[in-house]
Amino acid sequence: MDCEFVPSVCSYCGTGCGVLFEVIDGRINRTLPLKSHPVNQGKLCIKGWNLHEYINSYMRLKGPLVRENGRLEKATWDEAVNQAARRFTRIKEEHGPDSIGVLVSAKITNEENYLAQKLTRAVIGTNNVDHCARL
Amino acid sequence: MDMVKAAKELLLQDRVDIFLGYHKLDGHQIPHGFTKARVADLDQLEISLNRYPLEKIACDLAQKDPTLKIGILARDCSQRALNLLYTWDQLNPENIETLTVNCCPSSLSTHGDCSYLKPKTTGEYKKAHGIDYNDSPKDFMAEHDSQDRLSRWMYEFQKCIKCYGCRNVCPVCFCKECSLEHPNLVEPGVLPAEVPIFHLIRATHMAGRCIDCGLCEDACPAHIPLRMLYREVNDAVSDIFGYVPGDHIEKSPFSIIGKTVELTPAPMDV
Numbered sequence: 073m074d075c076e077f078v079p080s081v082c083s084y085c086g087t088g089c090g091v092l093f094e095v096i097d098g099r100i101n102r103t104l105p106l107k108s109h110p111v112n113q114g115k116l117c118i119k120g121w122n123l124h125e126y127i128n129s130y131m132r133l134k135g136p137l138v139r140e141n142g143r144l145e146k147a148t149w150d151e152a153v154n155q156a157a158r159r160f161t162r163i164k165e166e167h168g169p170d171s172i173g174v175l176v177s178a179k180i181t182n183e184e185n186y187l188a189q190k191l192t193r194a195v196i197g198t199n200n201v202d203h204c205a206r207l
Numbered sequence: 208m209d210m211v212k213a214a215k216e217l218l219l220q221d222r223v224d225i226f227l228g229y230h231k232l233d234g235h236q237i238p239h240g241f242t243k244a245r246v247a248d249l250d251q252l253e254i255s256l257n258r259y260p261l262e263k264i265a266c267d268l269a270q271k272d273p274t275l276k277i278g279i280l281a282r283d284c285s286q287r288a289l290n291l292l293y294t295w296d297q298l299n300p301e302n303i304e305t306l307t308v309n310c311c312p313s314s315l316s317t318h319g320d321c322s323y324l325k326p327k328t329t330g331e332y333k334k335a336h337g338i339d340y341n342d343s344p345k346d347f348m349a350e351h352d353s354q355d356r357l358s359r360w361m362y363e364f365q366k367c368i369k370c371y372g373c374r375n376v377c378p379v380c381f382c383k384e385c386s387l388e389h390p391n392l393v394e395p396g397v398l399p400a401e402v403p404i405f406h407l408i409r410a411t412h413m414a415g416r417c418i419d420c421g422l423c424e425d426a427c428p429a430h431i432p433l434r435m436l437y438r439e440v441n442d443a444v445s446d447i448f449g450y451v452p453g454d455h456i457e458k459s460p461f462s463i464i465g466k467t468v469e470l471t472p473a474p475m476d477v
Contacts, residue, residue, distance in 0.1 A: 073272055075225060075240030075264065079233055092237055094264060101267055104376070105426060107257035108235045114257070115428040118370045 073097060079106050083179045084119040086205035087111065091123055100124040164196060173200035211252050213306055214278065218243045223278035223304050227264055229255035238264060254280065254308055254320045260378040260422055262288040266297050274302070281305035282321060284420035287453030288378040291418055294458055297381050323421060337362045338432045340424075344439040360436075364402035366429035373409065373423035373433055379416050379452075386412060406436065414440040415461045418453035447473045 075096050082089040090109025094102040103123040107114035126132065136152035137144040147155075163171055174192040176185045185203065192201040217223045218241065226241040230248070236255035241248055262285055265277045279285060286305065292298040310321040327340040338347065338359050351359065374380050374387055386408050387393050393405055400406075417437040424434045445451050448460040 073225060073240075073268060073275055074242065075227070075268060077232075077237045077239060079235050079237060090235075092259075094267065096267065096271060102264075104259060105372070106235060106237070107259070107425075108237075112428075114425055116370060116372060116426070117368060117428065121370060121372055121375050 077104075079109075082116070082120045082123060084123070085178050086203075089116055089120050091116065091120055093124065100127050160196065169197035170200060172196050172198055173202075174198075176201065176203050178203070178205035210254070210280075210306060210308075211249050214241065214249050214252055214280075215246055217278045217304055217306075218246050218249070223276045225268065225275065226278035226280075227261045228280040228306075229253045229257075229259075240264075240268075252280075256320065256322045258282065258284075258322055258420075258422065258425075260288075260376055260420075261285055262292060262298075262378040263376075263381075265289075265303065266292065266381060269298055269302070273299070276302050276304070278304045278306065280308060282308045282310040284310075284418060285378075287418035288420060289453075290456050291379050291416065291453040291459075292381070293456050295379075295381070295462065300456065322425075333430070338435060340432050340435070342432075342435060344435060344442055347435070347439075360403060363429075363431045364406050365399065367400040367402065367405065367431060368429055369398055369400040369405065370428060372426040372428065376422045376426040378420060378422065379418060406431070406433075410436050410440050413437040415444045415448075415450060415452055415459050417441050 073096065075094070078093045078095055080091050080093060082091050089112035090106030092104040092106045093100045094104065101124065103116075103121055105112055105114045105116040105120065112120075136147050136149055138147040138152050138155055139145075160172065172192075174188060174196070176188045180188075189201045192198060214226050214228065218226055221243070224242070226249070228239060228241060228249075229236050230239045230251045230253055231237075232239075236253055236257050238259045238261060239248070241252070261279050261281075265279055268275055268277055279289070281289065286307070289298065289300075289303060289305065293300045293303075308320055309318060311319050329339045329341065333339070336359065347356070371387065374385065387405065388395070392408060393401065414437075417440070419434065419438060419441070421434050423437075424432065427433060441452065444460070450457075450460050452459065
């Protein structure tokens with residue numbers, strides 16, 4: 073049996089608490105606070121303590137889905153991205169860029185958040201962009 | 208004997224399948240499960256001042272494979288936790304090997320490795336309105352009247368953010384169904400925590416359980432002096448039953464459910 077610990081950063085909000093994943097045989101089994109982390113100093117909130125639950129959730133989305141005839145169907149990334157781009161372009165042409173808003177997430181990295189706002193402002197052409205961790 | 212050498216021997220002689228110790232990763236001293244396949248990693252074995260509940264990790268491993276032989280780097284508190292987990296049948300003592308760390312300095316050994324060697328400092332406001340970390344339960348009882356004690360504990364309890372960290376980090380909290388998650392006792396999803404009942408539920412469950420390792424107090428984001436609270440309830444248990452949790456491998460006076468009670472009744476007015 074294999075048991076290792078992986079330090080990481082909590083992805084629930086923008087505070088950036090250090091967490092430690094207990095990984096048994098390649099599966100995250102428990103989350104502990106990272107005691108030597110300068111931000112949280114060995115403490116966590118209830119969300120951080122249960123960080124491993126959404127990673128192992130059976131409801132977790134593992135691939136792109138496209139809604140066809142009212143039902144979500146599995147699709148390839150190319151199909152999904154092309155369809156999203158096509159429909160966003162149509163909405164923008166019909167109703168203007170301010171008809172689109174973008175909500176980004178603390179569960180993605182700082183760099184990905186930067187790219188998302190860049191896409192919103194430079195490609196879609198609206199300032200309607202906000203973040204779930206704007207505490 | 209040298210710690211690294213001793214741990215290597217345990218693995219190479221197949222006395223343990225996995226050895227739980229600490230190593231340094233990205234500048235953080237964190238726990239690690241050393242195995243025979245990568246025995247050279249043990250050169251990086253550290254004692255680490257950051258204590259993690261290695262016994263709880265051992266329980267997680269034993270739950271997945273009850274026959275797994277586990278070696279543990281054990282401080283005094285870990286040893287007490289292991290004794291308690293043996294008595295409550297959570298770990299099999301035959302499957303556990305410990306390498307003892309000198310964590311408490313004495314006249315015989317001046318060196319010690321524990322994050323508790325320096326007493327915690329209590330701020331002035333906390334001293335005036337709350338509870339001093341370093342106060343002993345008996346002094347606290349003697350120095351303050353019941354009204355004052357209640358207001359001080361309530362000051363501490365009302366800071367609770369209900370993170371369940373005290374329970375989650377506790378090496379002796381192993382119940383599958385936790386009273387703190389029972390909807391009739393603690394309403395789920397409601398903040399602030401219902402005080403003092405939330406803390407008193409945990410305190411009563413820590414009676415005869417708590418091995419005074421202090422990990423709960425370390426993990427508490429609200430700086431509640433949990434260690435003192437559980438010392439207070441444990442004092443009652445040791446006064447009435449003469450039982451100190453984790454001191455020896457002996458049955459707890461509370462492990463009597465479904466069996467004949469052989470305890471002699473004692474007065475409760477301690």
